[in-house]
Amino acid sequence: MKLNIAVLPGDGIGPEVTAQAIKVLKAIAMEFNHVFTFEKALVGACAMDKTGVPLPEETISICDKADAILFGAIGDPKYDNDPLATIRPEQGLLGLRKTFDLYTNIRPVIAYDDLLNKSSLKVKQIKGTNILIYRELASGIYFGDKHFSNDEASDVCKYKRSEIERITHLAFKAAQGRKHKLTLVDKANVLASSRLWRAIVTEIAKDYPDVTLDCMFVDNAAMELIINPRQFDVILTENMFGDILSEEASVIVGSIGLLASASIGDKHAMFEPIHGAYTKAKNKGIANPIASILSAAMLLDHFALYDEAALIREGVDKALNLHITTPDLNTKYDNISTTKVGDFIEDFINNPDETNLN
Amino acid sequence: MKLNIAVLPGDGIGPEVTAQAIKVLKAIAMEFNHVFTFEKALVGACAMDKTGVPLPEETISICDKADAILFGAIGDPKYDNDPLATIRPEQGLLGLRKTFDLYTNIRPVIAYDDLLNKSSLKVKQIKGTNILIYRELASGIYFGDKHFSNDEASDVCKYKRSEIERITHLAFKAAQGRKHKLTLVDKANVLASSRLWRAIVTEIAKDYPDVTLDCMFVDNAAMELIINPRQFDVILTENMFGDILSEEASVIVGSIGLLASASIGDKHAMFEPIHGAYTKAKNKGIANPIASILSAAMLLDHFALYDEAALIREGVDKALNLHITTPDLNTKYDNISTTKVGDFIEDFINNPDETNLN
Numbered sequence: 001m002k003l004n005i006a007v008l009p010g011d012g013i014g015p016e017v018t019a020q021a022i023k024v025l026k027a028i029a030m031e032f033n034h035v036f037t038f039e040k041a042l043v044g045a046c047a048m049d050k051t052g053v054p055l056p057e058e059t060i061s062i063c064d065k066a067d068a069i070l071f072g073a074i075g076d077p078k079y080d081n082d083p084l085a086t087i088r089p090e091q092g093l094l095g096l097r098k099t100f101d102l103y104t105n106i107r108p109v110i111a112y113d114d115l116l117n118k119s120s121l122k123v124k125q126i127k128g129t130n131i132l133i134y135r136e137l138a139s140g141i142y143f144g145d146k147h148f149s150n151d152e153a154s155d156v157c158k159y160k161r162s163e164i165e166r167i168t169h170l171a172f173k174a175a176q177g178r179k180h181k182l183t184l185v186d187k188a189n190v191l192a193s194s195r196l197w198r199a200i201v202t203e204i205a206k207d208y209p210d211v212t213l214d215c216m217f218v219d220n221a222a223m224e225l226i227i228n229p230r231q232f233d234v235i236l237t238e239n240m241f242g243d244i245l246s247e248e249a250s251v252i253v254g255s256i257g258l259l260a261s262a263s264i265g266d267k268h269a270m271f272e273p274i275h276g277a278y279t280k281a282k283n284k285g286i287a288n289p290i291a292s293i294l295s296a297a298m299l300l301d302h303f304a305l306y307d308e309a310a311l312i313r314e315g316v317d318k319a320l321n322l323h324i325t326t327p328d329l330n331t332k333y334d335n336i337s338t339t340k341v342g343d344f345i346e347d348f349i350n351n352p353d354e355t356n357l358n
Numbered sequence: 359m360k361l362n363i364a365v366l367p368g369d370g371i372g373p374e375v376t377a378q379a380i381k382v383l384k385a386i387a388m389e390f391n392h393v394f395t396f397e398k399a400l401v402g403a404c405a406m407d408k409t410g411v412p413l414p415e416e417t418i419s420i421c422d423k424a425d426a427i428l429f430g431a432i433g434d435p436k437y438d439n440d441p442l443a444t445i446r447p448e449q450g451l452l453g454l455r456k457t458f459d460l461y462t463n464i465r466p467v468i469a470y471d472d473l474l475n476k477s478s479l480k481v482k483q484i485k486g487t488n489i490l491i492y493r494e495l496a497s498g499i500y501f502g503d504k505h506f507s508n509d510e511a512s513d514v515c516k517y518k519r520s521e522i523e524r525i526t527h528l529a530f531k532a533a534q535g536r537k538h539k540l541t542l543v544d545k546a547n548v549l550a551s552s553r554l555w556r557a558i559v560t561e562i563a564k565d566y567p568d569v570t571l572d573c574m575f576v577d578n579a580a581m582e583l584i585i586n587p588r589q590f591d592v593i594l595t596e597n598m599f600g601d602i603l604s605e606e607a608s609v610i611v612g613s614i615g616l617l618a619s620a621s622i623g624d625k626h627a628m629f630e631p632i633h634g635a636y637t638k639a640k641n642k643g644i645a646n647p648i649a650s651i652l653s654a655a656m657l658l659d660h661f662a663l664y665d666e667a668a669l670i671r672e673g674v675d676k677a678l679n680l681h682i683t684t685p686d687l688n689t690k691y692d693n694i695s696t697t698k699v700g701d702f703i704e705d706f707i708n709n710p711d712e713t714n715l716n
């Protein structure tokens with residue numbers, strides 16, 4: 001297969017982790033006789049520094065022509081301190097989501113057996129957890145009308161029926177391929193937009209009689225995710241709640257440096273770790289590249305390259321099993337760098353049967 | 359002191375737990391020679407059943423005349439299933455908050471030494487945690503304009519400068535009496551309303567040079583609350599984020615049945631457990647009354663009855679220490695009921711030096 005991949009490393013640790021994902025994708029291409037080409041583009045704070053805007057036209061055009069987008073991270077504290085700034089790095093990311101209508105954000109949350117003791121949660125609490133979060137990504141309060149003055153400010157959370165329907169069908173289909181359970185998280189006891197979600201999702205549930213639908217208020221879900229995470233299979237929720245719950249859910253996995261995501265639209269798809277730019281960790285070789293590498297695996301899944309994706313995941317499992325991990329997860333070895341983790345998984349792909357500590 | 363207390367037991371387990379709080383307040387009145395009178399009123403689903411509305415005029419008038427309001431819980435699944443209903447039990451609670459402009463919701467989150475092993479989190483993770491959440495309660499997306507049609511729905515999150523300023527001063531003052539640290543939780547990288555919060559709180563911080571201000575994005579805060587809860591002293595946040603984070607924080611304490619809250623306005627104050635109506639547990643004698651009893655302690659604090667409040671808290675500590683707790687917390691005795699816990703704390707107040715298992 002030929003795949004033309006737009007690479008947007010972004011800010012902070014974005015470039016370092018993305019470099020590992022590319023390394024791994026190149027190994028896959030070699031091993032499976034695919035042709036993957038990579039075209040880099042600017043986004044975020046680095047784009048502001050060089051072009052004045054967080055999402056330059058050139059970047060949009062490169063992404064538009066690509067088969068998929070591999071995204072690193074975005075944001076820089078130097079742009080965070082002025083709440084009145086009208087141009088901010090995050091607009092690069094939000095602009096991509098909106099421009100390409102990437103409305104379904106998929107975030108797997110898996111408790112790896114080899115990492116159970118790394119979590120803040122008790123092992124018995126999380127063992128076996130496997131959740132797929134479907135977060136609406138192109139609407140809601142992120143993109144509603146905004147007003148800001150010195151005296152008041154407002155944001156509108158608006159959802160159209162069609163925006164809810166399209167992701168809901170995808171979430172039900174995902175549940176059909178898993179444990180047949182879907183939990184809608186909303187705040188229908190307070191929000192009108194949540195009541196529309198609940199009405200539509202309940203309606204659509206009738207088309208998927210083999211899936212059990214549960215509805216849960218977001219405050220309760222934030223608690224249940226910690227006290228009983230195994231109750232969840234697929235979680236479906238709106239943009240802001242999905243942002244909060246998916247980052248919270250990273251505690252189950254043991255490190256936010258492991259969480260990958262796919263942002264899917266009808267014509268475009270973007271793959272990115274859910275962690276941020278962690279400017280403080282930049283260029284220290286300590287950034288965990290696994291979230292970015294697993295995002296590359298989700299990219300391959302998206303093009304039905306399942307064996308390829310599975311091989312990457314095996315490499316990740318092996319790295320975790322042998323403690324070939326960055327310091328956020330490593331209590332055994334103290335100097336395994338970002339690059340070293342990438343190299344290990346690359347080697348594994350080249351020689352799945354032989355890879356060892358070397 | 360004379361205190362006229364409006365009692366709104368509400369729905370589900372509300373009446374059971376409130377009865378224990380009243381019992382305890384009566385014991386305090388006796389012991390300290392105060393005159394506490396209690397006047398009951400309807401709110402929520404039970405009010406809808408009897409009067410057709412969740413917040414009857416009579417209830418408003420009883421609360422208006424009272425010195426303080428003691429609230430139980432609200433909600434009933436029989437009213438949850440119709441997302442299109444225009445009258446809902448929760449409007450009773452929201453109506454009280456709005457009518458009496460109860461803009462500051464204070465939620466303490468304390469990891470009791472005797473309960474550390476009850477939490478889903480590892481003991482070393484939570485030991486020593488003591489957080490005070492200041493949640494804005496009378497504005498934001500809860501009370502902004504709402505629209506609902508079959509095809510789209512929206513909610514507005516709007517904040518005025520004055521609404522942010524008043525709670526911010528209270529939160530900074532609270533931090534001055536504690537560990538001198540305030541964490542503002544917002545989503546200033548996306549929301550205009552959050553940027554106004556950040557601008558105002560940063561401004562006001564200059565008036566409190568002895569308090570360190572930290573700003574944190576809500577998604578990150580949802581993670582940090584679990585992986586490093588001890589970093590927090592006072593958390594200040596807007597209405598919806600406060601709803602989510604405070605229920606999430608209950609996992610630190612070990613049971614949501616322990617979390618009390620105060621909702622303070624300039625002229626009125628209401629005290630309520632943060633747990634809901636748990637209709638399934640109703641009349642089974644298993645509802646944990648401690649959150650309601652600790653809410654009564656917050657009521658006494660509000661009127662500067664500090665010794666009285668402290669005695670209640672000692673009684674609670676003793677109950678926890680001796681395993682006089684409902685099944686949600688008890689692994690030692692299996693039939694300690696709601697009433698039994700209330701009785702124990704009542705006895706303790708009557709005879710602080712003599713109370714034992716009896």
Ligand SMILES: CC(C)[C@H](C(=O)O)[C@@H](O)C(=O)O
Nearest residue numbers: 074090093243274547548577
């Ligand atoms: C960087 C920020 C705008 C973004 C979001 O809020 O969606 C991030 O937190 C995420 O979850 O991808």
Ligand SMILES: CC(C)[C@H](C(=O)O)[C@@H](O)C(=O)O
Nearest residue numbers: 189190219432448451601632
């Ligand atoms: C019952 C509900 C409306 C309420 C809220 O969302 O504020 C509750 O969750 C709370 O936190 O007091």
